[in-house]
Amino acid sequence: MRELVYYVAVSLDGYIAGPAGEFDAFLSEGDHMAAINERFGDTVPTDIADALGVSRDGGMFDTVLMGWNTYAVGLPFGVVSPYRHLRQIVFSRTRTVTGESLEVTAADPVSTVRALKEQEGAAIWLCGGGALAATLADQIDRLVLKRNPVLFGAGIPLFGPRPYAPERFEEVGTTTFESGVVLSEYVRPAAV
Incomplete structure (x- = not known):
């Protein structure tokens, strides 16, 4: 059965973004980048991975799940399909958009994940956000947290x-x- 993996950057005080969705305080340079990109290259947006030469051959993930706010970060920059190398599922009850390898759905996230887990394939990446993670908490098999040495205070x-x-x-x-x-990785005890 496929795993649902919540792989995300987080501040020391437990925030994945600032109050308005800011994430630029997370470290994007340093000795952690090469090691993390080697294992989690699938999580680098397609165009950025191509520009930086980041390999996506690891095959860890073949599907990414996002809430609308997480997905919409790229829209002001014309990025409609940020992870074209993956099947992208965006959950929204009120908005829609079309793009390569992109599906926007109003379906129940829990039912969707349960169905995805029954299908053949690689792991499923829960990209964010926090509300979607709360909805899917009971379905998460693995947490991979990139704890950054920064306090947000709110977010x-x-x-x-x-x-x-x-x-x-x-x-x-x-x-x-x-x-x-x-970088800390955790699994549900039954999956150990």
Whole structure:
């Protein structure tokens, strides 16, 4: 069965973006970049990967899931299909757009993920945002957090509001880089 992997950059105080969706405070240069891009090259937008020569041959992911706000970051720059090398599914009840390898859907995210997990293929990348992550929390098999050495103070939390219901994940690996970025990976205990 395919895994749903929430792979995301996060501040020390638990935010994946600033209040208006800002993410430029996350470190985009440093010793962590080569190592992370080697393993997670599939998560680099198609045009940026092509320009930087980042390989997407790892085959870790073949599908990316996004909420509308996460997806819409590129629209002001004319980027309609940011991850053309992946199947892109964007969840929105009110908006639509068409693009290469892009599907915008009002379908239930949980039902969609359950159906995707039953299909053949590589892992499914949950790109964001926090509200979608909260909706899909029970479906997440693996968390990969790129903790950046920065405090936001406010913004979009790693998980949007959800009821108090502690769930334990097991750490399967942590790498600390000189840049201060810490890459930590966790899985649900049943998946260990």
